[in-house]
Amino acid sequence: MNQIIQPSIAFATTDQQKPQLHLNLFLDGFGHHVASWRHPESQLNRSAFARYLEAAKIAEQGKFDAVFFADSLAMDPNVTHSGKVRGHEIEPLTLLSAIAAQTSHIGLIGTATTTYNEPYHIARKFASLDLISEGRAGWNLVTTDLAAEALNFNIEAHVPHQDRYERAEEFYDVVQGLWQSWEQDALLKDKAQGQFFNPEKLHPLNHRGKHFKVAGPLNVGPSAQGHPIIVQAGSSERGRELAARTADVIFTAQADFQSAQAFYADVKSRLSRYGRQAHELSILPGLYVVVAKTEQEALHKQKILDDLIEERVGLGLLGRMLGNFDLSTLDVDAPLPELELTQTGQQSRQALFTRLSHEQGLTVKQLYQRVAAGRGHFSLIGTADMIADQMEYWLKHKAADGFNIMPALLPSGAQDFIELVVPVLQQKKIFRTEYSATTLRAHYQSSHTV
């Protein structure tokens, strides 16, 4: 493993006025390309924990803000007879706690749905991860978009989008209320007086709402960063508004610069309603990336993966992205037919892919290859300079405060990124060369310009 060449600290500190990128590494199986597990380099007999730990250590070596881990509470019905690995690997909170024990600076963001959980459990588990990691935990608050999950939680039919958001909003309030149970200086640890904590600084919640009745207080105390940071990924009207009120970070799927810039402006404009300023919320679009020393080499890497996509897998993935459609009978060389809008919470992606298909005249096969490479996120395949230039452009022109990096292959693509792209970002003086703090909250707050 090559060492990154670090500019001196003195060099780095001259650039505090320049907007700084925030980078998360999105961990997912053998990589973000749907056929990544079939790539010759993927080590299928290595444990998931070993792979994720290696990727997290690479991200930490590259001074990333955090690793990001998605989740689902069911086997994806579209993959039960395919080779796709995602959805049956490992649970985020346990995984991130194990990673916490072997890292020191990298933030740890795990996804948990508000649809099939109880707020007391979620508040407690993330607070616990936050203690174990000494202030590096983040909760990616989602509502569930996979109808199959309902069937694992005593519910016959999937909860509609509207109800899920109502529940999510109350859920957030309860979790945040529980995290505020303990004032930061509540722990006295006074042996002589026999007072471990000050009961006047421990507050019950006594929440009584439409969806939840939760007394509190939480039985886990505050961490080095107070409590976990909040990440959100919803792009609907309701999702954007919830993020504007509550999120520290948004992870979003944006296919191109124009959409990203519009999304960025829209979400940032909502902040003032909640008395918040633009720098208090970082917007991180997903970025699917394949980097190599030459553009040709990068395109070749991508083609190897595209050639490994089987038709049934490509159609299954596309159907899922569009909202649980069975596309198995489609002609893959024809354009995408019109599909009815569904209530599965995938409205934003359905619109995105339909537009892509029509505007660019893509066949179904071309579309699923596009989806397979980053599932509709912005994609960059090329040299480090080309990728870093694009990232700088998005940052400078207010389309992004950073990116959730999605390498085609993991962990090797993360290694490529920190060896090739990160040094260019550092030379451009838009990314840290050393951590200035140890908590995730401080990472996101560092070096921001308003």
Next chain:
Amino acid sequence: MNQIIQPSIAFATTDQQKPQLHLNLFLDGFGHHVASWRHPESQLNRSAFARYLEAAKIAEQGKFDAVFFADSLAMDPNVTHSGKVRGHEIEPLTLLSAIAAQTSHIGLIGTATTTYNEPYHIARKFASLDLISEGRAGWNLVTTDLAAEALNFNIEAHVPHQDRYERAEEFYDVVQGLWQSWEQDALLKDKAQGQFFNPEKLHPLNHRGKHFKVAGPLNVGPSAQGHPIIVQAGSSERGRELAARTADVIFTAQADFQSAQAFYADVKSRLSRYGRQAHELSILPGLYVVVAKTEQEALHKQKILDDLIEERVGLGLLGRMLGNFDLSTLDVDAPLPELELTQTGQQSRQALFTRLSHEQGLTVKQLYQRVAAGRGHFSLIGTADMIADQMEYWLKHKAADGFNIMPALLPSGAQDFIELVVPVLQQKKIFRTEYSATTLRAHYQSSHTV
């Protein structure tokens, strides 16, 4: 830290016919004495994770089968204005996953209630811990005995004992069914054919019972030990029967040899109803222990702790042990008055302490000091020889297959135990000198005689 002197492997393997002890280390705050945190050696500014990790590493160095971690889903109302630390520290699944990342052999047993959880979450989190630890996870299945927990989970009143057990039984069946979703050889990992797993070896559950509807399959696959082992701690009629049907290990509170022997005989006799043999279930009473080089030194250690118990803390703890009574107005120098039997699931302990109080003529203060030292578990305070002799006696006379070790102080008491007591047990040829396997299931199955 002194090295334990290890007898040679050849020496150890001559003793396969002798019944072997199984030892768990029960992790709890600064130790099992209620005043442990006030002891001069307790490092209150050290993180809970750092302390528990050190204790787990000590247990692994001492060749213990597992560490054991209790849980509650609320602040104990009796301690909200006291110094007792337990109940607001850290959540077991996240903690044990972090410990897994820094250990290699020690089993990891976490408690989770069936009363305020969903079986899909529990099956998944323990399966995930089992993958991370490569087959070292155990689930201590409990029903909730703390009425305050209900108020954190949308429920106005505590669930009665009978209903909780009915739910627990169905809950167990669902979890076990989900763990069986994946046959051990379901993962094909066949890159050429594009088959990551064999769909014929992945089974949905489609459970539809009184309490739960769960479709499955689980989205986490099998581990090195197949799936986590089951631990139980209930001592009621219903609890014993559930354990006889489902448990690999029972953790039980037994105040003396006679009760332990009766409990042991009773539970083992139930196994045949379920087609199980005596060696398939290990019975591990709790053992509160203070060990020193002389008996006088051990008693002095205990006295230092007893002198640190404040009256309000002692009365609060006793009231909780007896079933959520407010005892704050009692005369501590009088005997315990008669108390009404409650439905809080503490019937066994209530009977135990009432009997202790009457038979031995203890005052309330003497009783709470007894409770403070091990909460009604068997207690041994003395030299290594004296403690090892007692443990051997219980093992030989079928009162225990091992013990859940509860040192007065943690982590130092665990260090004392492995330095002083473990070598004596090894010399007696009733405890392993090396691990013979890496999974928890194999630890419990090793060296058993029927």
